[in-house]
Amino acid sequence: MIVLGIETSCDETGIGIVRGRTAAGERNVLLSNTIASSMDEHARYGGVVPEVAARAHLEALQPAIERAVAEAGITLQEVDAVAVTSGPGLAGALMVGIGAAKALAVSLGKPLYAVNHLVGHIAADILDADAPPLEYPTVALLVSGGHTSLLLVRDLTGDVELLGETMDDAAGEAFDKVARILGLPYPGGPEIDRAAADGDPDAIRFPRGLSRASDMAKHRYDFSFSGLKTAVARWIEQREPAGEPVPVADVAASFREAVVDVLVTKALDACAQHGVPRLLLGGGVIANRRLRDVTLARAEAAGVTVRIPPLSLCTDNGAMIAALAAELIAEGRTPSTLEFGADSTLPVTQIQVAAASEDALSVRGGSR
Amino acid sequence: MILAIDTSIGSTVAVVEPHGDVRAVAESAHTLGHAEIIGTLLERVLGEAGDHITHVAAGMGPGAFTGLRIGIAAARAFALGRGLAVIPVPSHDAAALAHLDAGASGPFAVVTDARRRENAVTVYDGADGNGLPRRLAGPELRPQTADLAGDPLTSGAEIVRAERIHAGDVGRVAALMLASGWRPTGELAETEPLYLRSPDVTVGHAPKRVST
Ligand SMILES: [Zn+2]
Numbered sequence: 001m002i003v004l005g006i007e008t009s010c011d012e013t014g015i016g017i018v019r020g021r022t023a024a025g026e027r028n029v030l031l032s033n034t035i036a037s038s039m040d041e042h043a044r045y046g047g048v049v050p051e052v053a054a055r056a057h058l059e060a061l062q063p064a065i066e067r068a069v070a071e072a073g074i075t076l077q078e079v080d081a082v083a084v085t086s087g088p089g090l091a092g093a094l095m096v097g098i099g100a101a102k103a104l105a106v107s108l109g110k111p112l113y114a115v116n117h118l119v120g121h122i123a124a125d126i127l128d129a130d131a132p133p134l135e136y137p138t139v140a141l142l143v144s145g146g147h148t149s150l151l152l153v154r155d156l157t158g159d160v161e162l163l164g165e166t167m168d169d170a171a172g173e174a175f176d177k178v179a180r181i182l183g184l185p186y187p188g189g190p191e192i193d194r195a196a197a198d199g200d201p202d203a204i205r206f207p208r209g210l211s212r213a214s215d216m217a218k219h220r221y222d223f224s225f226s227g228l229k230t231a232v233a234r235w236i237e238q239r240e241p242a243g244e245p246v247p248v249a250d251v252a253a254s255f256r257e258a259v260v261d262v263l264v265t266k267a268l269d270a271c272a273q274h275g276v277p278r279l280l281l282g283g284g285v286i287a288n289r290r291l292r293d294v295t296l297a298r299a300e301a302a303g304v305t306v307r308i309p310p311l312s313l314c315t316d317n318g319a320m321i322a323a324l325a326a327e328l329i330a331e332g333r334t335p336s337t338l339e340f341g342a343d344s345t346l347p348v349t350q351i352q353v354a355a356a357s358e359d360a361l362s363v364r365g366g367s368r
Numbered sequence: 369m370i371l372a373i374d375t376s377i378g379s380t381v382a383v384v385e386p387h388g389d390v391r392a393v394a395e396s397a398h399t400l401g402h403a404e405i406i407g408t409l410l411e412r413v414l415g416e417a418g419d420h421i422t423h424v425a426a427g428m429g430p431g432a433f434t435g436l437r438i439g440i441a442a443a444r445a446f447a448l449g450r451g452l453a454v455i456p457v458p459s460h461d462a463a464a465l466a467h468l469d470a471g472a473s474g475p476f477a478v479v480t481d482a483r484r485r486e487n488a489v490t491v492y493d494g495a496d497g498n499g500l501p502r503r504l505a506g507p508e509l510r511p512q513t514a515d516l517a518g519d520p521l522t523s524g525a526e527i528v529r530a531e532r533i534h535a536g537d538v539g540r541v542a543a544l545m546l547a548s549g550w551r552p553t554g555e556l557a558e559t560e561p562l563y564l565r566s567p568d569v570t571v572g573h574a575p576k577r578v579s580t
Contacts, residue, residue: 051433051567058437058561062444076449092434095403096441099375102407103442106414107449112407233578338407 001329002031004068004079004104005322006061008097009089009117010146011038011053013060015068016319017079018127020326028326030127031072033312033319036060043186047176048145050090057096065104068318079108081335083325086114086353087346089146094342102338111335113325114353116346117316118142119160121282122153123324124313131307137276138307139163141267143291144283144316145172145187148263150221150270151348153280156324157331162348163270164221167210171259172285174225178255181233182248189288192252196290199253206231206258211265220273221266228258260291264298271304280307284315328352370423370546371413371446372539375402375439376431376459377480377532381409383417384425384539386546392417393536402438410446424452425542427459427533429562430480430488430507436561455542455550456558460490462537463530464501465544468494475504476526477516480533485512488564491525498548500541509564 001022007014017032038056042048069076084101087094098114105112121142125134140151148166153159169177172189179188184195209224232255236246271279279299285291286308299306313319333355340354369391370384379402380395392413396405414421426443429436447454460478467476475493482488490506505521516522552558 049567054434054437055563055567058441061441062448065445065448092437095434096437098403099406099438099441100445102403103373103410103444103446104449106407106410107446230578237577237579338411339404341401341404 001080001326002074002078003081003083003322003326003329005083005318005320005325006097006101007085007117007120007316007318007321008057008093009085009087010093010316011042011048011056012036012316013057013064014316014318014321015064016317016322017068017072017074018319018322018326021330027129028126028323029129030319031074032068033317034064034068034071035315035317036064039187046180046186047173050092053090054092054096057093061096061100076108079110081111081113081325081329082108083113083115083321085117085120085321086340087117087343089117089344091342091344094344098340098342112338113328114336114340115321115324115328116348116351116353118147118149118151118348119156119351120320120324122151122156122160122280123327124282124309124317124320125280125307126156126327127313127319127323128309134307135278137274138278138280139267139270139274139276140280140282141263142283143171143263143285145176145285146170147283148223149348150267152270152274152276157327157333157351160348160351164219164223164266166223166225167219168224168226169229171223171225171263174229174259175285177229178232181229181236182246182251189285192256193288193290195248195252196256197249199249199251201253201257203247203250204235204254206254208258208262208265211262221270223262223266225259228255256290260288260294263291264295267295268298268302268304271302277304278307279304282309282314286314287311324351369417369420370425370539370542371421372425372427372535372542373439373443374427374459374462374533374535374538375406375435376427376429379405379409379439380533380535381413382535382539383413383421384536384543386543388540388543390536390539393534395535397532399432399435402435406438406442410442421450422452423455423542423546425455425457425538427462427535427538428456429459430482430564431459432483433563440561453552455545457538457541457545458490458507458562459533459538460488460507460530461501461503461541462533463528464490464492465541466534466537467528468501472526474526475524476528477522479516479527479529482509482564486510487512489516489522491522498544500544500548507562507564
């Protein structure tokens, strides 16, 4: 069962090819994880520009599919199913992938699975050949330039609950914006990291969003980073009139610490409150070493086991989309119908989109 | 047979025979919903015409970007699945061929809505030796309020407002291109959609002050 996954929700054109397990206890095998990124094209704008991303997806798709197929050592005719991200993400970008996926499925005469991008991030973990199988339930913290979400995963293909998410900027976006305030280039994550290397994370106490006792009732697991960004800007502006130089290293380290602290605190709080001793990390911001180190240290102290997929599977990619579809197929789920569209705010509870009813399938099959 | 796809205005898919007969057409006039309907349209024409596709033709615009891309992505992916070539067809050529068939004489300008109070305009005059519409100028953008009669681009040309593009016509243009010996050149200009506009972005200015 070979599944080809197409991911175009943001600025990475991801094509993944996975050989799905055919029986319980077997593992899925990653055959290719091909990514074409338009990140460089967005650099001069300081953030992802949807129209630029969508144009880049159209340009990159065909060569990326060709590369993925070559890397997997298969022909397209050997693909048994096509999978695609239907949301959440940038609508115009998603639609490029959806148009391609539908036509490829019809062209090959193969079933199509439309899946949820965020749940795909969790599915990335089952492609790690070196890791023991994913155990349920697990709390998942997904952090990237596009999302910051805390999930409770009871079953990858059947039961994913949103515990909380960002109310404004995604964590990765906050890194980009603060980098700009500090005069550092895009993308901000690696730049802040570099600047923070010699800084004191405790030099400045920046606010932890939605962490007051009064926030616990409604926003216990939600995040907010726009106030933090403003606090950094204000702190720097207050030093300007005095002509004091900005201690970039300390600001970067203290800002990063505020982000990491709030992410890890809320994730471990979710583990404790739900009695779940397992935490899965995903999303591109996981590349941040400080986030990984703090998570591992504090999780160990809390008796929580942390899983981190390989970094190449943490950033947006098509392999995780193929992996999620492979699991749906292994569970015997019906394919999606051809009528779904892009859903930029697709809720995480909707793991698969437009699954065909058994009746509809028999009608379609009968008419052929 | 040629599978033709155009989503520059509505969503339209057709199967056209090599000599230009249109075997099957499936269309939606809506200017939205291209991503939702494209798969169903493909299934429908293949079911109707029989699935003996040898070439894929893609309407390259001009048109609304988001919709336009869906058809081109679909055309490329379908072709890739079969190991076929994609014939890029300027969408206005399809409208021009239809207008020539209707007995056009003299120069004419195909005009489509390009959004943002602008039109996309391509000027043609008759057909070349292969029967393909002879493109004189364009496509270019003009304000919708512009006086086309007084515009050097379009003066003296009959104005042909195309509310729709039909994939049958896209496929017929592709058939004529094939008959005239069309081969993929691999040049970027041929495979780039006819956007006519740069991505709508402004380079970021310095961060605003937040202190009051
Ligand atoms: Zn993501």
